[in-house]
Amino acid sequence: MTTLKLVPTSVSLVEKAMVRVRDYIRDNDLKVGATLPGEGHFAAELGVSRAVMREAFGALAALHQIDVANGRRAKVAAIDGSVMASSIDHAVATSQVSVADVWDVRRALELRTVALAAQNCTPDQAAAILAAAEGMAAAAHDISLLSRADIELHRAIASASGNPLFLQIVRSFEGLLEVAVPRAWDTRETEQQRRDMLARHLEIAQAVASHDVGGAIAAMDAHFDASIGDLIRNGDAA
DSSP, X not given: OOOXXXXXXXXXXXXXXXXXXXXXXXXXXXXXXXXXXXXXXHHHHHTOOHHHHHHHHHHHHHTTSEEOOTTSOOEEOOOOTHHHHHHHHHHHHTTSSOHHHHHHHHHHHHHHHHHXXXXXXXXXXXXXXXXXXXXXXXXXXXXXHHHHHHHHHHHHHHHHXXXXXXXXXXHHTHHHHHHHHHHHHHTXXXXXXXXXXXXXXXXXXXXXXXXXXXXXXXXXXXXXXXXXXXXXXXXXXX
16 A cells, blocks of 8 residues: 655645655656556645646656656656756856866766776677767768767767666766867867877777777776866866
8 A cells, every 4th residue: 555755844735746746656666658647646645736736747747757748648757867967057057067077077977987888888889889989080070070979979888888877977968068079179270189089089989899998997088188188278177
């Protein structure tokens, strides 16, 4: 039998309703795609109006915890890094954290993801990582395509780590990277600077594909050393 959990009285009815829906998902061990009872069910159980439940469902949908579509029952949603991405973008835009702070976190995170990817990647994942690195080289003179391939490489490495949370956290930085990565590439004005950076990315991909954990970590560390230096010279790491 499902039991109601105590919610602090200081929270709003909508917040209480959101907690109840989350508890229902947890108590019933619902997985992604599972259907939830309708708004009326929760409204009756909690003694609140349908309007309150509608607002609660809308808030949970905005947080990507449930999927809501017209004419259909709400369903449990898949994990989505876009909520984290929105928070990170807001924090940077309002100077609560700096780009340098973000890069510091990324460095720690991606040293771990590249180690796991080198340890765990499947042949298909290795091929995708190599393809992204090779795509960067092919787009060497097109900043837009080059930046997209750069971001895709880091996403592919996170995916190959085997930890889905790492993938979502890495993806949460992508909004910021869509601005910062092209700027970083713009600072590499000579052909040699670009070739060196492309070679570092290929070195990362090759180390992962060959399951060279130590080599992958070293190559990623060198990549971040160079990238952070580029951002500081460009004034974007402040």
